[in-house]
Amino acid sequence: MQKTALYDLHKAMNGKMLDFSGWLMPINYGSQIKEHKAVRKHHGMFDVSHMTIIDLHGRQCEDFLRYLLANDVAKLVANQALYSCMLNENAGVIDDLIAYFFSPDFYRLVLNAGTREKDFAWIQQQAINYKVEVIERQDLSMIAVQGPQASAAVMPFLPQSLRTVAKELKTFHSVMGEDCLVARTGYTGEDGFEIILPHKQALRLWQQLADAGVSPCGLGARDTLRLEAGMNLYGLDMDETVTPLESGLTWTVAWQPDDRAFIGRQALMAKKQSRYAKRYGLLFEGKGVLRHGQKVYDNNDNFLGMISSGSFSPSLGQSIAFARLSDYDQGSCQVEMRGKLQPVSIVKLPFITKRD
């Protein structure tokens, strides 16, 4: 089992450690609901060092990523980042990731933890015909500080040289210091930063933030926050058997320009011409929790599809879920929960929008 550099601090802070894709990670530090609410109300911090960080160097980085990814890095200005799926030839999702653009010969990819080996192998294999060097960065930790007051909380602890720029960063923009990347990205639907830095500095930052009153939050809260914010989780909401179109990720596919031949484009075009299942948001107002794998039916008991991920929404006090359903235009459906069909509403995503 792998541990992040912050493992001992998690234990000392009463973190309940569980196996997460081969990593011992904190699921909560007492109460996942309290941690969730802290992030929505002021701020919280997450150790996400288990995620895979890959740097790409070389003069053909841009050409390579325009081939590798379904979204188009050519849209980016320097220090901007992009969310994208990485597809196979059948347009199945190998992984979803964030690509950070620094200069034409330097990009960074942040990918999921559970897909590390297949991602690295796939990227190396695809890079054979490009002048690109693929380097995994196991020397780096990653801390996410999220919430409406995250910026003010984290600012005093960033390297002095980055503060002025960091403060003014727009969403999905970043600033790279000597050995610290500060990006205005996250997985909670709130304002905040993801900070990538060497392990030693990460230990210090985590401790400083804790001393300043920022709540440590586990991966449990991270899951309910991302669900409320309408964000997918790889392995549950999409995988290699489905395309971005069936996963609520059509907006991440850059169809233009027409002549950009990214991996999976042909299969994706064919899918687009067909009738395909789509992602829907579900809200259950009764007592019980919508969960992965539950079956969804229309109001005449015809099977529509399955819930891909579901949980209790601490912000709404009700249960919410994503489901992949055959094309459906009704405002309600039924979900089989503990042997009984229960009436469930279909609602627009995201469930929660940020208060500005």
Place this chain on the structure above:
Amino acid sequence: MSDLPADYKYTKTHEWVRVEEDGTITIGITDHAQGLLGDLVYVRLPEVGQIIDTQEECVVLESVKTAEEVYSPISGEVVAINEVLEEEPELINQGAFEQGWIYKVQPSNDADMDELLSVEDYQAMIEQEDD
């Protein structure tokens, strides 16, 4: 973890059992069990007057993370339920051994008590689990 009450009995499936002065038996889940479940969001209670058998599902606990059934360690008639749990399921997280009690039964089979674990045996069991 909070200390285990010494005068309670326990089960392998992490319920606790307390014999009251009037001979009724109160049942709940242990602090260890609530820790495994995480924040509770719904509790489905049995009904007062319901006759339950041992190993019969009589309570459903739903946490943010998972759903878990409680199988009654004691057979008999349900004489009281902790109705507050319907509005405040987090009482189980906050005080599994006291305010988080779930239901009380009038026992119908004294032999049910023989199946339970002593506090020492239960302590040893969860210590082994944690390793």
